[in-house]
Amino acid sequence: MFEISTSTVDAGASATMREIMQQPQVWQELASIIEAGRNEIDAFLAPLLKLANLRIILTGAGTSAFIGEIAAPALSKSLGRRVEAVATTDLVSNPTQHFAERLPTLLVSFARSGNSPESTAATNLAEEVLGYNLVHHLVVTCDPAGLLASEHRDQPNSLVLLMPSKANDEGFAMTSSFTSMLLAGLLIFDGRNDHAIQALSSAASDVISTRSKEVELLVHRAGNRVIYLGSGPLTGLARESALKLLELTAGHTVTYFDSALGFRHGPKAVIDKDTLVIVFISSDPYTSRYDTDIVSELRTNLGEDHVMTISADPTGAGDGPGWTLEGLSGLNDAYLAVAYAVFAQLFGLNYSLRLGAHPDNPFPDGGVNRVVKGVIIHPLGTSQPSMSEDN
Structure with a gap:
């Protein structure tokens, strides 16, 4: 079995290794969280899924965007409707093109911290382009204190689903956070799947x-x-x-x-x-x-x-x-x-x-950051940029 040895700690890999190893247990906890919140989830989704013209967009940045690329084809098949994956980085840079159709829209946002500037900008732009009444937000995130969760927690058109606390990775690379949010996205729409949870946990443990x-x-x-x-x-x-x-x-x-x-x-x-x-x-x-x-x-x-x-x-x-x-x-x-x-x-x-790299922090000089910094979010329809705070 992989063990977090002294040499691993010295190599700067202890967090990443721990977060890889813990995933089978984190998935079990995630399944319990979703089951406990099933009534609230279904109450939020049911009226939306009754809309024949509902547009479902899965979004995120970087690894969080790839969750949508994996889940969208499978959910399109299981739901019998179009489900799209569009990265927040694309939504923010081209909002009027990606929100060109004035349709009821469920924006499903995946984010480890929710502090990347594009995370909240994408949700705000969806409402700005389409209108508040046409947009609902399902936020799947690992950080209860993140900006994305904080902004949507008490909004009537939003539901925030938090991952198990251990899924909020400390290491640079997304590991537990990635698999947990992907699995959550599938279980939210597909319903309870005990066989899948047990099979995945067993295979990963092996x-x-x-x-x-x-x-x-x-x-x-x-x-x-x-x-x-x-x-x-x-x-x-x-x-x-x-x-x-x-x-x-x-x-x-x-x-x-x-x-x-x-x-x-x-x-x-x-x-x-x-x-x-x-x-x-x-x-x-x-x-x-x-x-x-x-x-x-x-x-x-x-x-x-x-x-x-x-x-x-x-x-x-x-x-x-x-x-x-x-x-x-x-x-x-x-x-x-x-x-x-x-x-x-x-x-x-x-x-x-x-x-000989250091997995927990491969870029000690800060050239690449765990949470993206320095992104300028430009106001829509104006030429004057506003600088978002570094996170």
Whole structure:
């Protein structure tokens, strides 16, 4: 099992390691929180979901935006309506384009702290462009004292859902916060899913407790380029996984992400003889054919040892190197992303330690910040900028 040793503390990795290891327990606590608040959640959502023309937008910045990219396709299918993922960074810079349709809108905001300037700016701009009466806010956040939670806690058109306190990560990279908010977004709309919670917790615990040496070996086998691929919701996870490695190694590792089909259309040029490609295999029998096609192609081009698969079904992993996470068969890809993410987090952490970086604070000079600073929020319709406070 991963243990927080003295050497880990000295390497500046104790918070990140703790926050990765605790996730199975945090998810169990999260499920209890959502179940306890189910009546309030349903009372808030029910009248909105009755509106045939309701527009649902999942938003956030950085890793929090990728939650929407993973959850939106799955929720569109389960709800039988369009669910979109649009980052706050896009909503803030182009509000009149993204809010062009005057429709009833549910803006679901994901944020670890809620203190990034774009978090509150996006919710304010939605109301400014569409009008207060057309907008409702579901805020999913980890920090009860954050600006986003504080601004929406007592608003009649808002519901704030707080994650377990341990999900409010202290480390630089989002780990517990990411998986908890993703899982919350799925459970809020899909309803109680005890099987998924137990299966995800068990699979993640197995990865954490029994795969440590395999992760270390894979890291030491990896070259200086790591590519993550996935289809559908797992494309969003591939994006998050690439960012996690980039963050934790302080930008010293070349990373890239794409979909299984999209990778051939130019981005494949990034690979060289030192590249490791990690492919998240879809649980959908049709979609997974495209995943296994690119796996076979890349193994022919690079060699088997350069292509790693992560799957929930041993038949989908192919004959080369790969992990099957047991007990996840039958879960859709958005739920699988919660468990698959634990692998990517552990890989990024070990790669960072291999390079001698400091995962809890990879940028001690402040060049990149845990909470974004220095963003100017420009008033809509004027040419004079106003400077937001650094957070």
